[in-house]
Amino acid sequence: MRKTVVPMILLVVVFAGACGPEPIGSRPEDRGAVPAREVGSADGGTGRAQPSDACATVDAAAPRETPPPPDAGAPTPDAGAPPPDAGAPTPDAGARAPHAGEIAIVEVLVNPTGQDVGREWIEIASLAAEPLDLSTLHIADAAVDVATPVALVAPGGRAVLGQSVDAATNGGAPVTVAYGTRLALNNDGEELSLCLGPCAEGVVLDRVTWGDLGAAYDGHALLLDRGAATTCAAAQPFGTAGDFGTPGAPDGSCPRPDGGI
Ligand SMILES: [Ca+2]
Ligand SMILES: [Ca+2]
Numbered sequence: 001m002r003k004t005v006v007p008m009i010l011l012v013v014v015f016a017g018a019c020g021p022e023p024i025g026s027r028p029e030d031r032g033a034v035p036a037r038e039v040g041s042a043d044g045g046t047g048r049a050q051p052s053d054a055c056a057t058v059d060a061a062a063p064r065e066t067p068p069p070p071d072a073g074a075p076t077p078d079a080g081a082p083p084p085d086a087g088a089p090t091p092d093a094g095a096r097a098p099h100a101g102e103i104a105i106v107e108v109l110v111n112p113t114g115q116d117v118g119r120e121w122i123e124i125a126s127l128a129a130e131p132l133d134l135s136t137l138h139i140a141d142a143a144v145d146v147a148t149p150v151a152l153v154a155p156g157g158r159a160v161l162g163q164s165v166d167a168a169t170n171g172g173a174p175v176t177v178a179y180g181t182r183l184a185l186n187n188d189g190e191e192l193s194l195c196l197g198p199c200a201e202g203v204v205l206d207r208v209t210w211g212d213l214g215a216a217y218d219g220h221a222l223l224l225d226r227g228a229a230t231t232c233a234a235a236q237p238f239g240t241a242g243d244f245g246t247p248g249a250p251d252g253s254c255p256r257p258d259g260g261i
Contacts, residue, residue: 095152096132097132097134097136098126098128098132098134101206102128102132103128103153103206105208106125106223106224107123107247107251108222108224109121109122109222110185110210111185111218111219112219113171113219113241116185118163118169118181119162119164119169119170120184121175122161122185122192123161123246123248124159124160124161126155131155132152134149134151134153135150136149137150138194138198138199139179139183139199140195140198141191141193142191144184145198145199145200146182148179150176150177158249159248161176171240173248174247174248176248187217189211191208191209193206193207217233219242219243220233220234220235220244220245221233221247222234223254225254225257230254232254232257232258234252
């Protein structure tokens with residue numbers, strides 16, 4: 001019976017020594033070496049062995065929680081995101097070129113107060129029920145033809161074509177498209193055409209004429225009531241130069257229309 005008990009006791013002692021305190025003289029600090037310690041480690045930075053150190057090799061071998069990569073699971077900002085302009089309305093969606101008679105010349109500042117150069121303008125209005133593409137628009141008198149491209153005109157909308165878009169130059173008119181000063185409107189008689197493409201070879205959308213306007217139109221825009229075929233001098237002041245008219249806005253009625261066009 002004694003021969004059976006002794007080996008089991010020796011086995012327990014050997015196994016306990018593998019995980020117990022290291023013998024004096026076998027630890028690194030006892031040999032003069034300074035073990036690496038983290039600031040704020042469990043031993044308070046003293047370097048003294050703590051109870052848990054007894055099985056440090058076991059702890060080191062224990063599975064540790066591995067933190068996920070910094071961006072694991074983080075959404076990628078542009079993953080699947082639509083392009084910045086996706087879904088943006090296309091300005092010319094559904095627009096078409098106008099037919100003759102669908103765009104009308106409705107008001108013209110032929111003879112601005114003071115000097116005319118740089119301050120004349122022509123207001124046009126859409127009579128169509130759909131948006132119109134006026135990118136190939138031209139205006140012309142008997143001698144000069146100029147391009148006046150307008151991107152779009154909404155149903156019933158208006159645009160102001162002028163010699164200058166600079167409000168300081170044009171007297172404060174909200175000009176949509178500038179055509180320069182090469183085309184000058186004669187105060188004593190003119191024929192003005194609105195066309196798709198150059199008027200000499202394109203489609204004439206509208207055409208108006210006037211004779212000698214006289215003093216009543218000095219500084220007053222020429223209002224053209226196309227339904228009634230009458231004209232009159234605008235009476236509503238606008239801008240900064242002492243002129244009268246409604247550039248870009250609906251025209252009032254003519255209380256005392258003149259001879260018409
Ligand atoms: Ca003029
Ligand atoms: Ca107007």
